[in-house]
Amino acid sequence: MVWRATSGAGGEQVEQMRRERAPAAVDGSLESMPGKATRHFDQTADLATYAPTLHAVRGPQQLLRRLASPRAQGEQHLHGFTEELRTSTYVDVRLSRRRRPQLNGSRRAFWLVVATSLILAGIAVLAGAVIALPSATIRIAPVVEERSLVLTYGIIAGDAVDWVAPTRVVRVVVQAEAELPASGEKQVPEGFASGKVRAVNATIESVRIPAGTELVGTNGIRYRITTDVTVPAADPFGSQAFGVADLPVVATTPGPDGNAAAGVVSGQLGTGLLYRNVEPISGGTMRTVHFVTEEDLARLRAAVEQSLVRQGSEELHAALQEGEVLVDETIQSAPPVVEFSHQVNAETERVSARGSLRVSAFAYNPATVHQAAQEEAARRLAQATSPDEVILGNTLTFGEPESLGLNRWRVRAAAKIQIVPSERELEIVRNELAGKSVEDAIARVRAIPGVAAVSIELRPSWWPSRMPDRSSRISVVFGE
Numbered sequence: 451m452v453w454r455a456t457s458g459a460g461g462e463q464v465e466q467m468r469r470e471r472a473p474a475a476v477d478g479s480l481e482s483m484p485g486k487a488t489r490h491f492d493q494t495a496d497l498a499t500y501a502p503t504l505h506a507v508r509g510p511q512q513l514l515r516r517l518a519s520p521r522a523q524g525e526q527h528l529h530g531f532t533e534e535l536r537t538s539t540y541v542d543v544r545l546s547r548r549r550r551p552q553l554n555g556s557r558r559a560f561w562l563v564v565a566t567s568l569i570l571a572g573i574a575v576l577a578g579a580v581i582a583l584p585s586a587t588i589r590i591a592p593v594v595e596e597r598s599l600v601l602t603y604g605i606i607a608g609d610a611v612d613w614v615a616p617t618r619v620v621r622v623v624v625q626a627e628a629e630l631p632a633s634g635e636k637q638v639p640e641g642f643a644s645g646k647v648r649a650v651n652a653t654i655e656s657v658r659i660p661a662g663t664e665l666v667g668t669n670g671i672r673y674r675i676t677t678d679v680t681v682p683a684a685d686p687f688g689s690q691a692f693g694v695a696d697l698p699v700v701a702t703t704p705g706p707d708g709n710a711a712a713g714v715v716s717g718q719l720g721t722g723l724l725y726r727n728v729e730p731i732s733g734g735t736m737r738t739v740h741f742v743t744e745e746d747l748a749r750l751r752a753a754v755e756q757s758l759v760r761q762g763s764e765e766l767h768a769a770l771q772e773g774e775v776l777v778d779e780t781i782q783s784a785p786p787v788v789e790f791s792h793q794v795n796a797e798t799e800r801v802s803a804r805g806s807l808r809v810s811a812f813a814y815n816p817a818t819v820h821q822a823a824q825e826e827a828a829r830r831l832a833q834a835t836s837p838d839e840v841i842l843g844n845t846l847t848f849g850e851p852e853s854l855g856l857n858r859w860r861v862r863a864a865a866k867i868q869i870v871p872s873e874r875e876l877e878i879v880r881n882e883l884a885g886k887s888v889e890d891a892i893a894r895v896r897a898i899p900g901v902a903a904v905s906i907e908l909r910p911s912w913w914p915s916r917m918p919d920r921s922s923r924i925s926v927v928f929g930e
Contacts, residue, residue: 584913585923588883588895591903592928593869594842599834601827604858605777605814611858613826615819617812618774622765624809626757628750629802634741634795639705644698645731647673647715650724651681651693657721665699665725667715671708673699673731681723697725701734708734742796750803754788762809773815777857780812820861824848827863835867838900842866869900870928880921888915 604611647665651657663675675697682693699715701708709732716726762783766776788805792798827848832841845866851859871879875898883891888906895904908915918924 583923584918585909585925586883586891586917587907587909588891588924588926589905589907590871590895590901590926590928593900593902595867595869596864597831597835597867598862598864599827599831600860600862601823601830602854602858602860603819603823603826604854605812605819606780606857613823615814615822617777617814618771619810620766620769620776620813621808621810622762622769623806624758624761624765625804625806626754626761627802627804628753628757629800630746630750630753631800632740632742632792632796632798633746634743636739636741637736638739639703639707640735640737641733642704643701643706643708643710643731643734645710645715645727645729645733646696647675647699647725647727647731649679649681649695649697649719650726651695651722652684652724653693653722654683654686656683656693657681657723659697659719659721659723663719664702665697665715665719666717667710667727668717669707669710669714671710671715672702673708673710673715674702675699699727699731701731704734705736706734739797740799742792742794742798742801744794746801747790747794747803750790750801751788751805754803754805755786755807758786758805758807759783762807766809766811766813770813771815773817774813775816777812777814779856781809782811783807783809820851820859823851823859823861824863827861828865831863831865838870838872840868840870842868871898871900876926877921880924880926883917883924884921885919886917888917891917 601613602611603613603615605615605617607614649659658678658680659675661675661677664672665675666672677698679695679697681695684692701710709730710727711730712727714727715731716724718724763781766781770776784807786805786807788803791802828846831846835841842865847864849862849864851861853859879894879898883894886894888908891906892904895901906917
């Protein structure tokens with residue numbers, strides 16, 4: 451506690467109290483202890499004109515407790531003053547209750563402002579101390595390298611390619627028909643010869659011949675009577691004539707074999723009747739007939755299959771989407787199904803065939819394939835980098851696709867690779883750099899793989915060229 455000189459009512463009151471009670475405050479009379487009493491009295495006299503002033507504060511909380519205590523309401527300062535005065539000067543100065551100074555509201559507000567200011571000042575001091583702590587920022591420019599990769603790609607697997615591009619399968623079903631005249635030709639009998647055969651009855655009784663009765667000619671052909679016929683009896687008396695009747699007949703054998711000249715169809719029936727064709731029997735003919743041969747079916751099959759293949763290719767191209775291209779080498783088809791209207795040896799003027807075919811092929815969009823190849827090349831380039839390497843995305847470039855022949859290409863992908871030290875390695879380095887000189891720190895960081903350049907910034911700027919003692923005050927940032 452330091453005391454400062456004051457003036458005013460407070461000083462006069464203390465002086466008055468000193469005068470009134472000074473004899474009781476000293477152990478013995480002033481006369482009995484002239485030297486000591488005089489010295490204490492002089493000190494008391496000097497102190498009577500001083501008021502206590504705070505020179506060093508043990509803490510803001512202590513000051514607030516003193517200000518907020520019940521004794522602070524009207525008596526804290528003066529009473530504390532007298533107590534300290536009595537302690538330090540060995541003088542018992544007692545003030546009467548009615549003369550004890552009281553603190554008014556403005557005085558309390560004053561001390562509250564003082565306490566608040568002291569607290570804020572303490573906070574500012576602490577913040578300044580934190581800010582004043584040294585810190586270092588290590589700026590690392592990582593190594594940047596260019597990497598490239600060449601990707602060979604195609605549509606069909608097994609063509610010595612690194613990657614097979616995605617394709618779409620196109621499937622169609624086509625139908626075709628064909629018709630040809632039958633090339634087979636032959637002669638066949640047509641129609642049955644017919645005529646009349648005269649029957650002669652030499653008996654005196656009529657004879658009835660039913661329809662269906664067959665007569666055999668000398669040519670070996672049988673002729674069938676087509677209607678019932680009654681041959682009259684002979685007249686044995688006046689005319690002595692035989693009974694005669696004509697029998698309508700038709701050959702049982704078709705074609706010209708049934709034709710017979712007059713007299714060919716002759717003979718005798720079991721009833722005794724004699725028969726003979728007095729006129730030729732005719733009407734049997736031959737006609738030319740066409741029939742199917744094996745060659746006809748073979749020609750039809752070839753024609754149908756050729757039409758199916760042609761239509762299959764046309765239908766596949768028609769089924770392509772915009773921008774797609776058909777891979778002709780991949781066109782595949784199931785065995786065609788062909789059905790014929792007639793089989794071999796069938797008699798017909800014309801023969802036809804109908805067939806169906808299922809066809810499929812690969813199709814691709816060149817623009818889509820080349821873009822997918824670039825993405826695949828970028829993916830493989832990324833896979834070829836190690837975990838501590840990073841591809842700079844804005845540096846990735848691709849060359850133009852180069853054709854290698856039938857549906858095969860190659861493309862080159864290139865990018866810049868940045869080598870980034872791992873967090874664990876950086877943490878180890880931070881611990882090693884604590885307390886080192888800036889030169890040693892730069893040399894240590896430059897030894898890390900992937901570091902192209904390094905600079906260290908110290909704060910505050912006036913701090914010596916030395917790294918902070920705490921690794922937590924060292925930060926690492928990456929830049930160009």
